[in-house]
Structure formats: structure tokens, C-alpha cells
Amino acid sequence: MADKKEQSFVKEIADMQADFPQWYTDVVLKTGMVDYGPVKGTMVIRPYGYAVWENIQHELDARFKATGHQNAYFPLFIPYSFLTKEAEHVEGFAPEVALVTHVGNEELPEKLVVRPTSETIIGTMYAKWIQSWRDLPVKINQWANVVRWEKTTRPFLRTSEFLWQEGHTAHRTPEEAQEETLQMLEVYREFAENVLAIPMLTGRKTDKEKFAGADATYTIEAMMLDGKSLQSGTSHNLGQNFAKAFDIKYLDKDNTLKYPYQSSWGVSTRLIGALVMAHGDQRGLALPPKVAPIQVVIVPVAMHKAGVLEKAQELTALLKGAGIRVELDDRDQSPGWKFNEWEMKGVPLRVEIGPRDIENNVCVVSRRDTFGKDTLSLDGLADEIAKLLDDVQRHMLVKATAFRDSHIVDVANVDELKAAVDSGHFARTMWCGERACEDKIKELTAASSRCMPFDQTPIGDKCVCCGKPLNGKGKLIYFAKAY
Amino acid sequence: MADKKEQSFVKEIADMQADFPQWYTDVVLKTGMVDYGPVKGTMVIRPYGYAVWENIQHELDARFKATGHQNAYFPLFIPYSFLTKEAEHVEGFAPEVALVTHVGNEELPEKLVVRPTSETIIGTMYAKWIQSWRDLPVKINQWANVVRWEKTTRPFLRTSEFLWQEGHTAHRTPEEAQEETLQMLEVYREFAENVLAIPMLTGRKTDKEKFAGADATYTIEAMMLDGKSLQSGTSHNLGQNFAKAFDIKYLDKDNTLKYPYQSSWGVSTRLIGALVMAHGDQRGLALPPKVAPIQVVIVPVAMHKAGVLEKAQELTALLKGAGIRVELDDRDQSPGWKFNEWEMKGVPLRVEIGPRDIENNVCVVSRRDTFGKDTLSLDGLADEIAKLLDDVQRHMLVKATAFRDSHIVDVANVDELKAAVDSGHFARTMWCGERACEDKIKELTAASSRCMPFDQTPIGDKCVCCGKPLNGKGKLIYFAKAY
Numbered sequence: 001m002a003d004k005k006e007q008s009f010v011k012e013i014a015d016m017q018a019d020f021p022q023w024y025t026d027v028v029l030k031t032g033m034v035d036y037g038p039v040k041g042t043m044v045i046r047p048y049g050y051a052v053w054e055n056i057q058h059e060l061d062a063r064f065k066a067t068g069h070q071n072a073y074f075p076l077f078i079p080y081s082f083l084t085k086e087a088e089h090v091e092g093f094a095p096e097v098a099l100v101t102h103v104g105n106e107e108l109p110e111k112l113v114v115r116p117t118s119e120t121i122i123g124t125m126y127a128k129w130i131q132s133w134r135d136l137p138v139k140i141n142q143w144a145n146v147v148r149w150e151k152t153t154r155p156f157l158r159t160s161e162f163l164w165q166e167g168h169t170a171h172r173t174p175e176e177a178q179e180e181t182l183q184m185l186e187v188y189r190e191f192a193e194n195v196l197a198i199p200m201l202t203g204r205k206t207d208k209e210k211f212a213g214a215d216a217t218y219t220i221e222a223m224m225l226d227g228k229s230l231q232s233g234t235s236h237n238l239g240q241n242f243a244k245a246f247d248i249k250y251l252d253k254d255n256t257l258k259y260p261y262q263s264s265w266g267v268s269t270r271l272i273g274a275l276v277m278a279h280g281d282q283r284g285l286a287l288p289p290k291v292a293p294i295q296v297v298i299v300p301v302a303m304h305k306a307g308v309l310e311k312a313q314e315l316t317a318l319l320k321g322a323g324i325r326v327e328l329d330d331r332d333q334s335p336g337w338k339f340n341e342w343e344m345k346g347v348p349l350r351v352e353i354g355p356r357d358i359e360n361n362v363c364v365v366s367r368r369d370t371f372g373k374d375t376l377s378l379d380g381l382a383d384e385i386a387k388l389l390d391d392v393q394r395h396m397l398v399k400a401t402a403f404r405d406s407h408i409v410d411v412a413n414v415d416e417l418k419a420a421v422d423s424g425h426f427a428r429t430m431w432c433g434e435r436a437c438e439d440k441i442k443e444l445t446a447a448s449s450r451c452m453p454f455d456q457t458p459i460g461d462k463c464v465c466c467g468k469p470l471n472g473k474g475k476l477i478y479f480a481k482a483y
Numbered sequence: 484m485a486d487k488k489e490q491s492f493v494k495e496i497a498d499m500q501a502d503f504p505q506w507y508t509d510v511v512l513k514t515g516m517v518d519y520g521p522v523k524g525t526m527v528i529r530p531y532g533y534a535v536w537e538n539i540q541h542e543l544d545a546r547f548k549a550t551g552h553q554n555a556y557f558p559l560f561i562p563y564s565f566l567t568k569e570a571e572h573v574e575g576f577a578p579e580v581a582l583v584t585h586v587g588n589e590e591l592p593e594k595l596v597v598r599p600t601s602e603t604i605i606g607t608m609y610a611k612w613i614q615s616w617r618d619l620p621v622k623i624n625q626w627a628n629v630v631r632w633e634k635t636t637r638p639f640l641r642t643s644e645f646l647w648q649e650g651h652t653a654h655r656t657p658e659e660a661q662e663e664t665l666q667m668l669e670v671y672r673e674f675a676e677n678v679l680a681i682p683m684l685t686g687r688k689t690d691k692e693k694f695a696g697a698d699a700t701y702t703i704e705a706m707m708l709d710g711k712s713l714q715s716g717t718s719h720n721l722g723q724n725f726a727k728a729f730d731i732k733y734l735d736k737d738n739t740l741k742y743p744y745q746s747s748w749g750v751s752t753r754l755i756g757a758l759v760m761a762h763g764d765q766r767g768l769a770l771p772p773k774v775a776p777i778q779v780v781i782v783p784v785a786m787h788k789a790g791v792l793e794k795a796q797e798l799t800a801l802l803k804g805a806g807i808r809v810e811l812d813d814r815d816q817s818p819g820w821k822f823n824e825w826e827m828k829g830v831p832l833r834v835e836i837g838p839r840d841i842e843n844n845v846c847v848v849s850r851r852d853t854f855g856k857d858t859l860s861l862d863g864l865a866d867e868i869a870k871l872l873d874d875v876q877r878h879m880l881v882k883a884t885a886f887r888d889s890h891i892v893d894v895a896n897v898d899e900l901k902a903a904v905d906s907g908h909f910a911r912t913m914w915c916g917e918r919a920c921e922d923k924i925k926e927l928t929a930a931s932s933r934c935m936p937f938d939q940t941p942i943g944d945k946c947v948c949c950g951k952p953l954n955g956k957g958k959l960i961y962f963a964k965a966y
Contacts, residue, residue, distance in 0.1 A: 037558040038565070038607055039595060047553035047623065054554065070530035071537065075520040076597075076628055076644050077581075082521070095587040098560075100597065103632040104578040112522060114559075114583065114597070124521055140530065145559055145628065149586040161559050 013344070016282055020226045025154070027276055027284050031345050034155040034272075041153040041160035045269065048345065049156075051293030052272050053163065057143065059195045059290065060165065060267070063187050069139045069167060074121050076145075077112040082120040086245040089119065092212025096149045098160075114147040119213060119238070119264055122168045123246030126260075130170060133252045136260060138170040139180070156273035157230075157483055164268035170248065170260040174239070177261035181237040184265040185218045188233040196271065197288040197396035198222045198278045199404050200232065201426070201478060203453040208438055211264075215239035221451050221478070223404040224277035227424025229449040229480035232274050235265035273483075278400050279369075285346025286368050288396050289389040295325040296385060297342045301335050301354030311358050315351065315381065322382035324389070343368060348392045349385065369396050408478075410459055417464055418445040421481050430474040432463035441465055441479065449482035496827070499765055503709040508637070510759055510767050514828050517638040524636040524643035528752065531828065532639075534776030535755055536646065540626065542678045542773065543648065543750070546670050552622045552650060557604050559628075560595040565603040569728040572602065575695025579632045581643075597630040602696060602721070602747055605651045606729030609743075613653060616735050619743060621653045622663075639756035640713075640966055647751035653731065653743040657722070660744035664720040667748040668701045671716040679754065680771040680879035681705045681761045682887050683715065684909070684961060686936040691921055694747075698722035704934050704961070706887040707760035710907025712932040712963035715757050718748035756966075761883050762852075768829025769851050771879050772872040778808040779868060780825045784818050784837030794841050798834065798864065805865035807872070826851060831875045832868065852879050891961075893942055900947055901928040904964050913957040915946035924948055924962065932965035 012030055014022035028034045033049030036042070045053065061071070077100060084090045093116045100112040115121065122140070130138060147161045156162075167184060171177040189200045200220040210217035214236035221229045242248070243259035252258045279286040289295050296319055300312040312328055319326040327347075329338050335352070342350055352364040363381070366373045369392050376384050404426075411417045411427045420427035427447065431437060441447055441464070456476050462469055495513055497505035511517045516532030519525070528536065544554070560583060567573045576599045583595040598604065605623070613621060630644045639645075650667060654660040672683045683703040693700035697719035704712045725731070726742035735741045762769040772778050779802055783795040795811055802809040810830075812821050818835070825833055835847040846864070849856045852875050859867050887909075894900045894910045903910035910930065914920060924930055924947070939959050945952055 035608065035611070037560075038562055038604065039558060039560045042558040042560060044558065044608055045556040047555050050555045051553070053556075070534070072530050072533045073528040073536075073646060075522060075525040075527065076630065077520075077522045077525060079521055097587060098583045098595075099585040099587075100581045101584045102582040102594075104580060104582075111585075112581075121521065125518065125527055128518070147559065163556060 013282065013284060016225070016280070021154075023280075024273075024277060027280055027344075028155050028273075031285050036155070039160070041150055043155045043159045043161075045163070048293055049272055052275065052287070052291050053269055055291040055293070056195070056271055057165075060187075060191055061143075063191060064141050064165075064167065067183065067187060069141045069169075072140045072142055073144070074118050074125065074142055076115055078115055078118075078121045080111045080113055082124060083113055085120065086213045086242055088241075089213035089245075093117070093148070098147045098149060115144070116146055116148045117264075117266075118142065118144070118146075118166055118168065119242050120246070123242045123248060126168075126170055127246050127248045130248055130250050130260060132250055133172060135250060136170060136172050137176065137180075139167070140169070141165055141167045154273075156269055156276070162269050164266050166266040167264060169263045170243070171262070172252070172260065174261045177239070177263050178237055181216075181218060181235045181263040181265070184263070185220065185233070185235040188220050188235070188265075188267060192220060192222065192232060192271075193397060195288070195290045196275055196278075197290075197393060197400060198232070198274055199397065199401040201229075201451055201453065203451040203478070205234075206438055206450050206452070208435060209450060211236045213238065213241050214264075215241065219451055221449065221480070222274050222278060223407060223426060223480075224274070224483065225280065225403070226277070227407050227421075227426070227481070228483055229426065229451075229478075230270070230274050230277065230483040231449065232271060233265070233267040236263060238262040238264060279396060280346070283340075284344030286396070287346035287348060289348045289393045292346065292348050293325065294327045294342075294345070294347050295389055296327075296349045296351060297347045298326060298328045298351045298353065299335055299338050299342070300328075300330065301352050301357075303330065305355045307358060308353065308355060312353055315353065315363070315378070318382055319385060322386065324382070324385060349388060351385075367392055369399065411464060412460060412462070413467070414441060414444055414465055417441065417447060417479055421445060421447045421479060425480075427479045428459065429464040429477060429479065430458060430460040430462065430470060431477045432466055432468055432470060433473070433475050434463075434466070437463055437465035445479070446481050447479035449478075449480040451478045452476065453478065496765065496767060499708070499763070504637075506763075507756075507760060510763055510827075511638050511756075514768050516755065519638070522643070524633055526638045526642045526644075528646070531776060532755055535758065535770070535774050536752055538774040538776070539678070539754055540648075543670075543674055544626075546674060547624050547648075547650065550666065550670060552624045552652075555623045555625055556627070557601050557608065557625060559598055561598055561601075561604045563594045563596055565607060566596055568603065569696045569725060571724075572696035572728075576600070576631075581630045581632060598627070599629055599631045600747075600749075601625065601627070601649055601651065602725050603729070606725045606731060609651075609653055610729050610731045613731055613733050613743060615733055616655060618733060619653060619655050620659065620663075622650070623652070624648055624650045637756075639752055639759070645752050647749050649749040650747060652746045653726070654745070655735070655743065657744045660722070660746050661720055664699075664701060664718045664746040664748070667746070668703065668716070668718040671703050671718070671748075671750060675703060675705065675715060675754075676880055678771070678773045679758055679761075680773075680876060680883060681715070681757060682880065682884040684712075684934055684936065686934040686961070688717075689921055689933050689935070691918060692933060694719045696721065696724050697747075698724065702934055704932065704963070705757050705761060706890060706909060706963075707757070707966065708763065708886070709760070710890050710904075710909070710964070711966055712909065712934075712961075713753070713757050713760065713966040714932065715754060716748070716750035719746060721745040721747060762879060763829070766823075767827030769879070770829035770831060772831045772876045775829065775831050776808065777810045777825075777828070777830045778872055779810075779832045779834060780830045781809065781811045781834045781836065782818055782821050782825070783811075783813065784835050784840075786813065788838045790841060791836065791838060795836055798836065798846070798861070801865055802868060805869065807865070807868060832871060834868075850875055852882065894947060895943060895945075896950070897924060897927055897948055900924065900930060900962055904928060904930045904962060908963075910962045911942065912947040912960060912962065913941060913943040913945065913953060914960045915949055915951055915953060916956070916958050917946075917949070920946055920948035928962070929964050930962035932961075932963040934961045935959065936961065
């Protein structure tokens with residue numbers, strides 16, 4: 001019966017080759033990471049998903065503080081008039097903002113925007129706080145919920161409300177603002193690779209795709225297992241656009257009033273979706289140890305036999321004492337059923353211990369990433385487990401990087417570009433930089449993601465679209481289908 | 484000139500004896516804890532205030548997890564119809580909820596409530612998740628922002644939007660729900676006393692004052708320095724009210740469908756206001772070491788002299804290495820100016836070090852709580868500082884407890900009750916338990932806070948209001964003016 005249950009258990013997840021979107025939905029719902037909220041497009045982040053977010057927050061917050069940022073909290077509600085002060089910004093956000101018009105039965109004098117992002121309200125406060133060059137730089141981050149009404153939604157990937165962090169800084173010089181913009185992109189890349197075990201393509205977005213109100217937007221792009229690109233974080237150089245719109249002025253050393261230069265940058269609960277689609281497989285989730293809510297699960301075998309449960313409890317306490325996030329599964333179900341459940345939940349390591357193992361002073365450790373099994377001595381187990389967790393973490397990045405690198409192809413014309421992205425690849429090519437070509441590519445192909453990498457070493461001398469010679473002025477660019 | 488600046492610096496804070504509300508406002512604004520948001524009644528929590536909140540979160544979150552709770556996140560928006568499902572709940576909250584009616588230019592089919600609290604949306608999800616007795620207990624906590632439109636607002640104490648945590652649990656038996664309700668009140672009390680250094684009066688609220696939709700509400704009440712009471716946290720036994728309203732049913736061991744018993748409990752950014760008004764003085768804030776963003780500030784004296792700055796930097800690194808939150812103030816201002824600033828900001832310990840101190844291998848340490856000064860050897864300094872911080876923490880609770888205890892008076896009639904609360908005291912007395920007397924006391928006095936302590940040893944045999952004999956059925960109760 002355990003086997004039958006096991007079968008049906010695994011069958012509950014759609015075939016990832018045949019229907020990747022359904023596979024994703026099955027995985028995030030059935031692992032208890034998330035549920036649909038009652039209002040269309042909203043999500044409930046359940047404890048197992050939220051614990052991943054807490055680990056992400058913990059890792060990122062330490063990095064923000066180490067780079068000199070402080071946290072603060074700005075109001076959820078923004079007067080509608082603020083949104084309209086920066087022309088591109090209002091154009092970008094007005095159609096998708098939720099509006100508060102009433103309190104109880106009373107109509108408000110001015111409708112309020114539920115923040116889709118906080119540049120405007122933070123700009124208003126910075127205008128008050130920044131008076132002198134001594135007040136600069138200002139480097140503030142906020143952990144908050146934001147609301148952007150989306151037509152098509154999917155848990156974590158695109159929801160009407162999501163959780164994120166948004167950094168907002170102000171600097172004396174344009175060089176400092178650009179340095180900050182790129183520094184935070186680099187913080188994101190390093191975090192994504194070393195904590196999420198997801199390699200990132202880093203670069204600049206096209207002007208068409210930049211943040212509404214920015215001078216330039218930089219992005220980290222991750223390849224999902226279906227070959228599509230997931231924009232995982234962005235960092236914007238805002239120039240003086242918001243400073244001028246919100247009248248942020250400071251008295252500089254030379255006794256003249258100047259506008260500071262600003263940056264903003266953010267990542268969101270979308271990263272949880274990236275984890276699912278970068279590492280998962282037919283059995284469900286596979287979580288990198290650094291963000292896994294449970295790093296090791298201990299499953300006693302023949303639990304009713306004398307001494308088994310006691311030994312399992314002892315090992316649990318041992319690993320907990322070593323700072324490992326460990327859970328003992330002493331429920332009534334069969335070991336097979338438990339193996340399936342914890343594999344589906346993506347726990348990096350499983351420790352099995354039964355009467356024979358205890359006799360031999362060993363246990364069996366299984367890896368979620370390779371399905372490799374090893375018999376380990378109980379002597380020095382905590383150290384060995386810690387090493388194995390490091391190895392899983394390292395190997396998951398290697399594996400994801402190999403997958404990504406084997407799914408990038410160079411293309412020389414639009415047909416090749418279309419074929420590449422349709423077959424689940426990133427297409428690397430040269431582009432003349434003209435908006436007309438960018439629009440035409442979007443029209444003719446499903447390539448909705450564009451990223452110009454920092455290393456601009458050319459791989460050709462003609463535009464992939466118009467075919468015109470570039471004379472060294474072209475852009476190296478990646479196209480992909482976007483999430 | 485430094486002296487003059489120093490003078491004006493201190494004068495910026497209103498006299499706390501003459502105008503306590505203005506003193507409070509001056510302190511929270513001028514220390515950079517908070518600012519007014521652009522929408523009436525909202526606040527911006529600035530880095531210095533937010534860092535206090537982060538320390539509060541860190542301490543509480545560890546306690547919630549240690550008592551078996553998990554964090555999750557539920558949506559901000561609640562369909563209006565949900566609010567109306569629990570009759571008392573909608574009556575309590577409907578007048579003060581912010582309503583989202585539009586997205587962009589489009590009207591929504593149903594107006595959405597911006598959560599004032601999450602019982603209703605969580606109830607809806609629990610109805611989905613709780614199917615069997617095996618699913619119980621459910622013990623979830625959420626850190627979130629909530630919105631309640633208030634007519635009269637003050638930063639931290641009462642704002643249209645605030646940050647809080649809300650725990651929501653479901654249990655098989657009424658006993659378990661009651662145990663949880665009281666356990667979390669005890670977690671709050673222990674936290675408030677040991678971390679915030681604020682003694683709490685714990686007890687039950689009257690039926691009139693309980694949470695809209697609860698069977699019983701328990702409260703922790705703190706005395707502020709003006710003798711008023713600040714409700715600092717509440718824990719509610721919800722009985723089966725929300726389970727019935729939201730149709731949460733589970734199949735019990737006996738194969739029948741039953742409603743679970745629930746609790747909910749919360750504390751908010753209001754606690755920051757409690758810290759200010761329980762410990763502050765004419766010089767500004769005084770923060771207990773466990774929540775102080777900066778525990779020790781190092782001020783070099785005669786900083787231009789050779790070796791002074793280097794020694795100050797060395798001490799800073801030393802204390803940081805010992806896990807102490809330390810800041811070196813190496814700005815250009817005079818030591819006197821700096822002393823004032825850090826006293827105003829409530830930093831528990833100040834270390835001064837100048838050329839003569841260095842010669843003698845000592846430094847001067849000043850306490851914010853007692854203004855005591857001590858000369859300490861630089862040998863073993865980190866240990867001594869850690870001990871001093873413990874002592875400041877301990878002493879602040881002793882001091883606040885002595886103040887509180889000396890401002891409680893027993894009263895036997897309404898005139899005495901009125902006189903007591905008007906002169907900044909908690910009035911302790913006996914009450915018959917009738918709503919008529921409760922209403923009359925509110926009408927005749929400014930006593931808006933009521934708390935019935937757990938220890939109900941009677942102190943009299945007649946009701947303070949109607950004078951009727953109680954025959955052992957009266958309630959021991961504290962009255963006070965409420966924040």
C-alpha cells in the first residue's frame with residue numbers, strides 16, 4: 001500500500017517535459033509553499049515558502065548592511081498627485097495601481113495609490129531630509145509589500161501583491177550613483193550564485209525596457225529549466241530625474257544648490273519562483289542548502305524496534321547542536337511515503353537510520369541533487385553532513401551553470417533567433433541599437449527578454465535584424481522568452 | 484560656541500513636566516526615529532527608529548519560534564464581504580477601514596478592504612487547510628503592515644498605518660486555545676520586562692473593551708511617565724466565533740465534523756512609543772541596551788592629538804569584535820555637542836577617550852540611565868562594558884518598576900478614582916462587573932483604560948461606583964487614563 005500511495009504521490013505533479021507551467025503550479029502548491037488568495041491574482045505565502053523567503057531576507061539584509069545601508073519604512077499610501085510628478089513614471093505605473101478612494105463610508109479628498117514602488121514617496125521625504133552635502137550619501141533600504149495589478153498572474157512569478165526590498169540612495173556625483181547602481185547589481189549576482197545556486201547573466205536593459213523614470217536599468221537574468229529567462233533583480237540609475245521631480249536639493253560645498261543623483265534597486269518573492277524553476281525536477285523541488293527551511297530530514301526505519309527512535313532523536317539533537325536545520329520525521333507513515341514527501345519538498349539531505357545501521361554505527365545519507373547514497377559512520381557525523389551540504393550547494397550551481405551554458409546559441413538573423421528561443425535557448429547576437437529593430441524582433445519572435453552584457457566583445461559585425469553593418473557601434477545582446 | 488549650541492540643542496525639547504505630549508513629539512522627531520508621512524496620520528519610520536523595531540522583531544520572532552509558531556504571509560486585500568461575516572467584527576472595524584475601489588481607471592467588481600487585522604482572510608484559508616484533527620494545532624504568525632484610519636494620530640502611538648505581528652492559531656479543544664492565549668500574553672510580558680525593561684500589568688479586559696469578535700481579550704498594560712496606561716499588546720481567545728463565521732471544520736477522531744477553537748495576538752510599532760515614554764527624560768531618549776541600535780558610542784577627546792583617533796578606532800574594533808553595537812563618533816563637532824546628541828538619542832553607554840586617558844591606559848564611561856561616570860582600565864574593557872550594559876538593562880527595569888509601583892493607589896469611590904487618574908496614577912479598586920457602572924465611570928472620569936489582573940484577591944467588598952455589596956462576586960480592576 002505504501003508503494004501505491006508513493007506512486008500516486010509522484011503522479012500528482014504534471015510532467016515537466018510535457019507541461020512545464022502545470023509542473024510549476026503543481027510543485028509550488030503541493031509542497032505547501034503557496035496558495036491562492038481569495039482576491040484574484042493574490043497569493044498566500046505558506047510557512048514552507050515563507051521560511052525560504054526568511055532565509056533570502058537574512059542573507060540579503062546582511063549584505064545590504066555590510067555595504068553601508070540602513071533599513072527604514074515608508075508609508076503604503078501615496079497621494080495620487082505624487083505619481084504624476086515624474087512623467088515616465090506615471091505612464092508606466094498608472095494603469096496598474098490600486099486606488100483607495102474611501103475610508104468607511106467617507107470619500108477621501110484625494111485618492112491614494114497603494115505603492116507599486118516607492119520612488120515618489122521616498123523622493124518627497126528625501127527633499128525634506130537632504131539639505132547639505134553633509135547629508136549625502138543617503139543609503140536606505142525598505143522591506144515591504146507592493147501592489148501592481150496584473151492581468152495574468154502566477155504564484156511568486158507575477159502576483160498583484162508581492163513582497164520585496166527596495167533600496168533608494170542619493171549621492172553627490174553621477175559617478176557615485178553609477179557605482180552604487182552597479183555595486184548592488186553585483187551584490188544580487190553574488191547572492192544569487194552563492195546562496196540560490198543560480199548563475200546570473202548580468203547586463204543592461206534596452207532603453208525601451210528600462211524602469212519608468214530611470215536613466216538606465218541593469219538586470220540579473222536567470223535561465224529556467226524551460227530555457228526561458230526570469231528577470232531576478234534590477235538596479236536603476238535614476239540620474240537626477242526624481243530629484244528634479246521632487247525638488248530634492250542640497251547646498252554643496254561651493255555654496256550652490258544642486259540636485260543629487262539617485263539609484264534604486266530591488267528583488268522580490270519572485271526569487272522563490274526562480275529557485276523552483278532553476279533546480280526542480282520530476283519529483284518536485286530541489287532547494288539549495290543555504291535557503292532550504294529544512295536542510296536534513298531524519299527518517300527512522302523500523303521505528304517500532306527498540307532504540308531506533310531514540311537514536312534518531314539523538315542524531316537530530318546532534319545536528320541541531322551543530323547549527324544544521326534538521327527535522328525528525330517520526331510520523332506513522334511508511335519510510336517510502338516519507339522519502340517521496342521530503343524529495344518533493346526539496347530537502348537537500350535525507351538520513352535513514354534503522355536497527356542494522358545502529359548495530360554497525362552508521363546511517364545512510366541520500367542527496368536530493370544527485371540521488372547519490374552514502375553510508376556514513378555516526379562518529380563525526382555532524383562534520384560530514386556539514387561538508388555534504390556544502391557540496392550539494394556547490395554542485396547545484398555547477399549543474400545549473402552547465403545547463404545554462406549549454407542552452408545559449410549565437411544567432412545571425414531573425415529566423416535563427418526565433419528558432420533558438422522557441423527551442424528553449426538564450427539567443428546571443430549583435431543588434432544595431434535601433435528601436436525599430438527591437439520592435440520588429442518582438443513582433444516576429446517570442447523573444448521578450450533583452451539583456452546587454454557588460455562584456456561587449458562583438459561576435460559579429462551586422463545587426464541580427466536589419467543586417468546593416470555595425471562599424472563597431474553595435475550591441476552584443478541576449479534575447480530570450482521572458483517570464 | 485560649543486556651549487551655546489549645546490544649550491540650544493537641549494532647549495529644542497519641550498519641558499516634559501509642563502507639556503508631556505509635546506516632549507514626546509519633540510523626542511521622536513528630533514532623534515530621527517520617525518517623521519510625518521505626506522498622507523495625514525501616516526508615519527515614516529526612519530533608520531534610527533526602524534533599527535529599534537528590528538531588534539524588537541528579532542527578540543520576539545525567536546520567542547514565537549521557540550513556542551512552535553511558523554511565519555507566513557497573507558494578502559493585504561480582503562474582499563469586503565469577508566468583513567461582514569462576523570457580526571461584531573464588522574461593527575468594530577467597518578468605520579475605519581481603507582477601501583480600494585479602483586485599479587487604474589477601472590472599478591473593481593467588489594471593493595477591497597486594506598487589512599485592519601487578518602482574522603477574516605486567515606479564517607478563509609484555514610477553512611481550506613484544516614480538514615482533519617491531524618491538521619491541528621495550526622500556529623502561524625505574520626509580520627505585516629495594517630491600516631486603521633484614526634481621527635487623532637501620533638507617531639508610533641496611533642497611526643493610520645502601522646507595523647505589527649499577528650499570531651493566529653487553531654486548536655482541537657477550548658482548553659488548548661485558552662492555554663495558547665495566555666502563553667502568548669506571558670511571552671509578551673516576559674519580553675517587555677526583559678527586553679524593553681518595562682514592567683507590565685497583565686490581565687483581562689472588560690467585555691465592553693474586548694476585541695471585536697473575541698470571547699475574551701487579555702492585555703499587557705504599561706505605565707508611562709505621565710501616569711497614563713499604554714496598552715502594549717493583546718491576546719484574544721476567539722472561541723469558535725471565527726470558525727463558525729468562516730466555516731472552518733475538521734473531522735475529529737470520533738469521525739464527526741467540529742469547529743476548532745482559535746486565538747489571535749499581536750504587538751505593534753506602538754512598543755517604540757512605550758519605550759520613549761517609559762524611560763525618557765528631559766535630555767531625550769533612554770534606550771535599554773537590548774533594543775538600542777547603538778549600545779556604546781565612543782567619543783574621542785582632543786581628537787587632533789596624535790594617537791587619539793587611532794586608539795578610539797582600536798577600542799571600536801575591540802567592542803565590535805565582542806558583539807557590542809558600537810559607534811565611533813569622529814565627526815568635527817565638539818565633544819560637548821556630541822555628548823548632548825548621543826544622550827538625546829538614548830545611547831546606554833558613552834566612552835570618552837583623550838590623550839591623558841591613553842597615557843593612563845583608561846577611559847571614562849558614562850551611563851545614560853544614572854548619569855554615573857566611571858574610569859575603567861582599557862585592559863579587559865570589553866568584558867566590563869558588557870557587564871555595564873547588563874547592569875543598565877537591569878537597572879532600567881528596576882527604576883521603571885519603582886515608578887510604576889509608586890503610582891498605583893487604591894480607591895473606594897468614583898471621586899477618589901477620578902482624583903487618582905487625574906493626578907497620573909493607576910487606580911486599583913473593586914467593581915461589580917456591571918456595564919452600567921463601567922459606562923458611568925467612563926462618563927464621570929477620564930479613566931479610559933481597564934484591566935482586571937489575574938490575581939483577583941479582593942481589596943474591598945463594595946463596587947467603586949454603585950457601592951453595592953459584592954458578596955465575593957466583584958472584580959479587582961485597575962483604571963487609568965489610556966493612550
